[in-house]
Amino acid sequence: MRGFFRRNQPLRTGDAPPAGRLAEPGSDAPPSALPATDWATVGWLVGLAAAAVLIRWPFFGVPMITDEGGYAYVARHWTAQTRLYREIPFGRPEGIFLLYKLIFATLGGDIIAIRVFAALYNAATTLALFGFARAVFGSRAAWISATAYALLSSSPVIEGFTANAEIFTLLPLVLAAWALWKQQWFWAGLLTAIATNLKPSGIEAGVLGLLWLAYTRPGWRALFGFGLGGLLGVAPSILHGLAIGWSHYWYAMVLMRREVYAPEVVALGATLKRLWIGVIATYAAWALPGVLFACAALHPLGRARAFALAWLFSTGVGMALGVWWDAHFFLQLLPPLCFLTGVGALKVLGSRRRWIWATVATAALALFALRNLPFWTYDPLRTSWELYHRPGYVFSAPLAQYIRARTPPHEPIYVAFAEAELYYLADRPAAVPEQLYYAVARYSPRAFAKVVAALEQRVPALVVVAQPPPSNRMSLAAFQVLLSRGYVFEQRFGNLQVWRRKRPEELASAQRGHAS
Structure with a gap:
């Protein structure tokens, strides 16, 4: 069994270095003699980690986004009585909700605490990437790679400052890649599963593992160890x-997601269109490491080049599984790209055509600065508006306060048809917990039927209308008729409307009016 947990025999085309020497860049062999602790390096790493956190400081107060709100809402309401996947049908693995529960237990539940935790977590990813790059390419390249990741991963255009699932998935993904490089197959499989339990796209580490197993061909024991860990x-x-209850779990994790991934969503033309929109919106965040990755990949790096290319390919597979190609999906590109960024920068300096590469890299850096740096000068509300143009985010704080003032703590509300953050910020249960996101209302007939039933039965005390209904489900006019039967308009926040449930006397009066 020891072979499942530890490194197998050295790769067939590379031998371990002689005693007393460190592995050459690009070699998979570990150092044969470990140096004493370099406290200066430790100090610089602490400084790098601190910088990776502090660079996000201007964004800690940016209003909560709907993904963060959905995760936080489920984490708060998931109890022994209100069970995930049963009373709260939500198509995500448990890992992200457990992580949010950890945030609540350690730092607190406000948006600043959530974002600070994400920043600290991302600093750990920065250090893991440094360790991996240093083991393969040496210290100089590792410092460049880790510094690039610390900066670029905070990019607002890829929502790097948010506590989205991607930011939490990257740490186990980097560690899984490092374990694969060292042929620690069991741990690579286990880390792959951890990443997948945080977000399904974490399965990309499994793709990388299979590619690397096929490339290195270490034998069936390695494959078994990788599978056992997973x-x-x-x-x-x-x-x-x-x-x-398996039927509830299966519905949330498979059937509900299959409904959302409707044929018109996964169609090639629609997917390519969303991919193109995502690339145009985010390329300023990853163009620089992309250029340096390309420079490095054009040079002989031994097995490290094959590994980096396989890592980048598997990342693309994981991103594609998400279908939507939202801006934060592109955060996943940074670890594999930054892995070669350091060695790519060193290759640029030593290249005979350095001026060409330097010009392209400088243009990419200028593009990053032009597209991203203004956000560091904005106040939180402007940052939110410039990135998302969603009034629900801008008005979320006063709207949540309004809801709390007009409803008792356990009274359900409904937000049509997105803005899940309002449930969390107002600390009110969702009348239809199955439908927290717009895509569910649009593509799940079952979920939308529950919305209609809840409104007909006047289950929510307040209804916040943030978006019109999906056109394939109901027209805006029909929705307004449905709403007006049991609710009365009460307040407006920007273009968001708040409707209050009619009191019994108001309802009786309306019924008498219809009868006459």
């Missing part, structure tokens, strides 16, 4: 599904 990693999620 199986043990997903076992808690499966056991949880069995405990709460």
Whole structure:
């Protein structure tokens, strides 16, 4: 069994370095003699980690976005009585909600605490990338790679400052890649499962593992160890599904997601259109490491080049599984690109055509600065508006306060048809917890039917109308008729409307009016 947990035999085309020497850049062999602790390096790493956190400081107060709100809402309401996937049907693995519960237990539940935790977590990813790059390419390249990642991962255009699932998935993904490089197959499989339990796109580490197993051909024991680690990693999620009722788990994790991934969503033309929009919106954040990655990949780097290319390819597979190609998806590109950024920068300096590469890299850096740096000068509300143009975000704080003042704590509300953050900020239960996001209302007939039933039965005390209904489900006029039967308009925040449930006497008066 020891072979499952530890490195297998050296790769067939590379031998371990002689005693007393460190591995050459691009070699998979570990150092044969470890140096004493370099406290200066430790100090600089602490400084780099601190800088990776502090660079996000201007964005800690940017209003909560709907993804953060959805995760926070589910994490808060997931209890022994209100069970995930049963009373709260939500198509995400348990890992992201457990992580949010950890945030609440350690730093608190406000948006600043959530973003600070994400920044600290991302600093750990920065250090992991440094360690991996240093083991493969040496210290100089590692410092460049880690510094580039610390800066670029904070980019507002890829929502790098948010506590989205991607930012939490990257740490186990980097560690899984490092474990694969060292042929620690069991741990690579376990880390793959951890990443997948945070977000399904974490399965990209499994793709990388299979590619690297095929490339290195270490034998069946390695494949078994990789699979065993992955199986043990997903076992808690499966056991949880069995405990709460497999049909509920299966619906949330598979059937509900299949509804959202409707044929018109996954069609090639629609997917390519969303991909193009995503690339145009985000390329300023990853163009620089992309240029330096390309420079490095054009030079002989031994097995490191094959590994980096496989890592980048598998990342693309993971991103594609998400279908939507939202801006924060592109955050996943940074670890594989930055892995070669350091060695690419050194290759530029030593290249006979350095002026060409330097010109392109400088243009990419200028593009990053032009597109991103203004956000560091904006106040939080302007940052939110410039990035998202969603009034629901800008008015979320006063609107949540208004809801709390006019409803008792356990009275459900409904937000049509997105802005899940309002449920969390107002600390009110969702009348239809199955439908927290717009795509669910648009593509899930079952979820939309529950919305209609809840409004007909006047379940929510307040209804916040943030967006019109999906046109494939109901017209705006029909929705207004439905709403006006049991609710009365009360307040406006920007273009958001708040409707109050009619009192019994108002309802009786309306019914008498219809009868006459």
